[in-house]
Amino acid sequence: MKLFSTKTHGVIDYLAAIVLFALPRLLGWGSNVTTLLTIMALTTLVYSLATRYELGLFKVLPMKGHLLLDALSGVLLLGAGFLFQDDGNNVLIVLLLLGLFEIGAALLTETEPSISGYADRTR
Numbered sequence: 001m002k003l004f005s006t007k008t009h010g011v012i013d014y015l016a017a018i019v020l021f022a023l024p025r026l027l028g029w030g031s032n033v034t035t036l037l038t039i040m041a042l043t044t045l046v047y048s049l050a051t052r053y054e055l056g057l058f059k060v061l062p063m064k065g066h067l068l069l070d071a072l073s074g075v076l077l078l079g080a081g082f083l084f085q086d087d088g089n090n091v092l093i094v095l096l097l098l099g100l101f102e103i104g105a106a107l108l109t110e111t112e113p114s115i116s117g118y119a120d121r122t123r
Helices: 007-027 031-049 064-082 091-108
Strands: none
Touching: 007 031, 007 064, 007 091, 064 091
């Protein structure tokens, strides 16, 4: 049993999209990092809506594929932290923490929805 259910992960996904969109604006980060995080926020929103879990709308992307995308997003955030570290305002630290969180959430989430029979009905 993993730490996060797929339903909890769905809530985290939508909150992550909001954070990725709002954070660079609230912290006054530069346009390059703001653009990257905006693209990542929109991407997270799209693949979350497309995921076969309780909070998905279109239910076409398997949860394992979703978790792989989350892990890749985390790796991208880790790399972006070093790419934009000269932007100041703790960009490096915040992006590293976000990247580690994304990877951790991917590793600690169940791969099937917890509701009995849910996965079969959504295929």
